Amino acid sequence: MSTLASTDATIADFAAAVGETEPVAVRGGGTRWRLGGALTGSARIVEAPKGIVDYQPAEMIVTVRAGTSTADLHRALAEHGQTCALPERGGTVGGAVVVGENRLDRMGRGSVRDAVLQVRYVSADGEVVTGGGPVVKNVTGFNIPKLMTGSLGTLGLLAEVVLRTNPAPPVQRWLRAESVDPRDLRDIVLRPGAVLWDGTSSWILVEGHAPDVDAEIERLAARADITTAAGPPELPPHRWRLSPSDASQADRVVEGEFVASIGVGTVWATTAQPVREPDPVAAQIADRMKHLFDPTGRLNPGRSTWT
DSSP: OEEOOOOOHHHHHHHHHHOSSSOEEEOSSSTTTTTTSOOOTTOEEEOOOOSEEEEETTTTEEEEETTSBHHHHHHHHHTTTEEESSOOSSSBHHHHHHHTOOOTTHHHHOOHHHHEEEEEEEOTTSOEEEEEOSSGGGOOSOOHHHHHTTSTTSSOEEEEEEEEEEEOOSEEEEEEEESSOHHHHHHHSSSOSEEEEOSSEEEEEEEESHHHHHHHHHHHHTTSOEEEOSSSOOOOSEEEEOOHHHHTTHHHHOOSOEEEETTTOEEEESSOOOOOOOOHHHHHHHHHHHHHHOTTOOBSTTOOTTO
């Protein structure tokens, strides 16, 4: 991790807007604004810088400002036949990272936490800090990108991230099956993009080159009664974080309608997940990290990763 005077005027302007005192928060697209609890009313609202700074398709990395919309990022990547682990359901790059929300097809794309190679953020004392690096083997010390991912902006306000990109699959096919254990479907297909389950029906994303996709579908058809689906099911509004084993038994854990991502642990439900009782040791570590990064509690005050 390094704390340096920024030579980038755009990020320097963002740091100046954040300042060194008073409660402050970043608002992006507002699509995940309620997560983590209500923001303290006295906090100033600032906007993160926008734009793609550098994109190297051959190296499969992209440097992008936190205020850039995920839609703009995915359009730029698609021009080179690539994609990334960030979800495509709206909002900004910074918002997706600090929430730590994975794509529906996480099994095919990987997690957001693993995709974030480097972050530049403004600290609680108004300094521009760089953590991580595009070449992972040269990085030592705290793994700041993983720490910032899912932090809800309570440890630092993101200005810019370097992301790992992925080749976009040439062919993607959604299939639907009834009365089949979704874990069996996951085991039949070689590296499915996603397996979803609502307690009755299952959806599976098969992707890759056309001959491979056809072969996987043929193998599925020999084991289960499948039909072609137009896409995944509509997702309920509330996102739950469960262990993969609990997600595969979501009908026993979640009240109301749900869609569970098998093998991942994410469940979308019509009811909000109850507030978790944090493990005392984990809570103590989180409190110490918060005090280390933001001793006065001025960054996104009112937010908590436990709510």
